[in-house]
Amino acid sequence: MELTKENVLKALSHVLDPDIKKDLVTLGMIENIQIEGNQLAFTVMLTTPACPLKELIKNDCLKAIEEHLGEDIEVEVEMSSHVTTTRDNTPLLPGVKNIIAVASGKGGVGKSTVTANLAVALAKSGAKVGIIDADIFGPSMPTMFNCEHEQPGIKKVGEKNLIMPIEQYGVKLISIGFLTPAENAVVWRGPMASSALKQFIADTEWGELDYLLIDLPPGTSDIHLTLVQTVPVTGAVIVTTPQKVAIADAQKGLNMFKQPQINVPVLGVIENMAYFTPEELPDNKYYIFGQGGGKKLAERFDVPFIGEIPLVQGIREGGDLGYPAIMKEGIVADAFAKVAESTAQRIAIRNAEKKETKKVEINA
Numbered sequence: 001m002e003l004t005k006e007n008v009l010k011a012l013s014h015v016l017d018p019d020i021k022k023d024l025v026t027l028g029m030i031e032n033i034q035i036e037g038n039q040l041a042f043t044v045m046l047t048t049p050a051c052p053l054k055e056l057i058k059n060d061c062l063k064a065i066e067e068h069l070g071e072d073i074e075v076e077v078e079m080s081s082h083v084t085t086t087r088d089n090t091p092l093l094p095g096v097k098n099i100i101a102v103a104s105g106k107g108g109v110g111k112s113t114v115t116a117n118l119a120v121a122l123a124k125s126g127a128k129v130g131i132i133d134a135d136i137f138g139p140s141m142p143t144m145f146n147c148e149h150e151q152p153g154i155k156k157v158g159e160k161n162l163i164m165p166i167e168q169y170g171v172k173l174i175s176i177g178f179l180t181p182a183e184n185a186v187v188w189r190g191p192m193a194s195s196a197l198k199q200f201i202a203d204t205e206w207g208e209l210d211y212l213l214i215d216l217p218p219g220t221s222d223i224h225l226t227l228v229q230t231v232p233v234t235g236a237v238i239v240t241t242p243q244k245v246a247i248a249d250a251q252k253g254l255n256m257f258k259q260p261q262i263n264v265p266v267l268g269v270i271e272n273m274a275y276f277t278p279e280e281l282p283d284n285k286y287y288i289f290g291q292g293g294g295k296k297l298a299e300r301f302d303v304p305f306i307g308e309i310p311l312v313q314g315i316r317e318g319g320d321l322g323y324p325a326i327m328k329e330g331i332v333a334d335a336f337a338k339v340a341e342s343t344a345q346r347i348a349i350r351n352a353e354k355k356e357t358k359k360v361e362i363n364a
Contacts, residue, residue: 001069003040005033011068012042015060018053019345020352024061032078040065041076047348048210049081049126052341083127083210084348086356087232092201095208096130098234098347101227101264105253106246107218110272111239112140113319114309114339115215117326118237121340123170124326127210130165132200133175134227135217136193142177145169146322152178155205162205169327172209174200190222197226211347218249220256228262228360235267235350235357237306237343242271242293250294254301262360267306267346269298270339274308282331285310304346307339 001007013025024030024044032043044057051057058077065075085097093099102118104111115131123129133141142148145168152174153164165172176196188196206212214233217223227233236257240250250269257264271294275285288311298305309315312332318325326336 003035003038003069003073005035007069008033008035008040008042008065011064012061014064014068015057017047018056019349020047022352024057031080038072039074039076040069041078043078043080046079046081047084047351048344049083050122050341050344051081051348052338052345054079081126084351086234086351086354088356090232092231093206093209093212096206096212097210098351099212099214099231100267100343100347101214101216101224101233101236101257102239103216103224103236103253103257104218104239104246105220105249105251106240107138109239109241109246109250110309110315111218112144112215113315114239114270114272115213116141116144116319117315117324117336118340118343119171119211119213120169120324121326121336122211122344124337125340125344127344128208129170130172130206130209130212131174132197132204132212132214133173133177134197134200134214134223136176136188136196136223137217139175139177140319141173141175141215144319144322144324145171145173147173148177148322150178157205160203163199163203164205169324172206174204194222194226197223198230201230211344220252224256225360228264230359232357232359233264235265235347237267238269238297238303239272240269240294240297241273242287242290244290244293246289247293247297250297251301254297254303258301264357265350265354266301266303267343267350268304269294270306270343271295271308273311276311277331279313304342306342306346307335309335309339 013023029045034041102115119129133139150166165174238254240246295305315325325332
């Protein structure tokens with residue numbers, strides 16, 4: 001078969017995106033086809049830079065070209081990405097492609113630690129990422145990103161003063177912890193806390209982001225309702241530990257997003273502190289908090305199980321030092337990288353299969 005642009009597209013139409021189950025040509029993922037003699041170059045635009053199936057798709061493309069156009073063609077495949085979104089023409093956060101709520105139901109399960117490492121992992125993959133620390137009464141992000149003493153600047157845009165988020169490790173951050181003394185308790189009623197979250201969303205200069213993670217407080221409270229009433233949330237990630245007490249509360253958090261009047265897609269469950277692995281015995285696993293609770297929760301509610309994070313001393317040390325564990329090499333970084341890839345994968349699948357989430361209208 002002659003080496004032409006049409007024939008290249010015909011050959012690549014046999015390559016399916018493993019997640020979306022449609023071919024790359026139909027999905028518009030093949031760009032910049034260049035032909036010179038027997039040399040062929042083209043770009044595959046993935047749905048996220050954190051795509052875990054990058055090499056599989058690339059190899060499938062090479063195989064399709066060889067099968068349909070011959071073995072004597074020199075092929076160069078560039079793998080790039082364009083993060084998908086269903087958030088078109090939105091007045092609030094117009095430059096943000098995906099808003100992801102990270103919830104737990106229960107405190108102390110490492111939700112903020114998971115959020116911080118997930119954000120840095122996505123940023124390391126090449127995505128533009130931000131975090132809103134929505135835990136107004138117990139903000140953790142300033143400590144976890146080693147910027148407790150930073151203060152956000154103010155930028156005047158037209159008649160409006162916008163907060164400039166702090167940037168650390170490639171992630172944009174906003175937290176009440178930047179605006180109040182660290183040792184002071186935030187003694188506010190619910191409406192004041194909700195007002196602060198609205199300001200973080202509407203009055204902060206977020207610019208262009210692929211993923212904006214919202215680190216929610218424990219429980220199912222005013223903050224959660226304010227979030228879903230203020231912006232359409234792309235999806236929610238539930239963080240839990242394996243034991244029954246944590247699963248019971250995580251179940252309530254998951255059920256909240258599934259309620260018909262809220263109806264935010266649950267992207268999946270992450271099990272934190274899944275097992276303990278001593279540094280000197282990296283192949284040993286001790287299930288201190290029980291085994292498989294997060295996976296069983298995901299199965300019970302028919303949502304994806306995104307992955308598990310081990311209980312390792314370095315994760316706690318990274319949080320205390322303000323240097324997330326994903327930034328060091330090892331089993332912990334590998335675990336967080338896999339969870340980030342799976343989360344990005346679930347977002348891309350959700351965007352391909354479901355329409356934009358609607359803002360929630362709840363009459364108090």
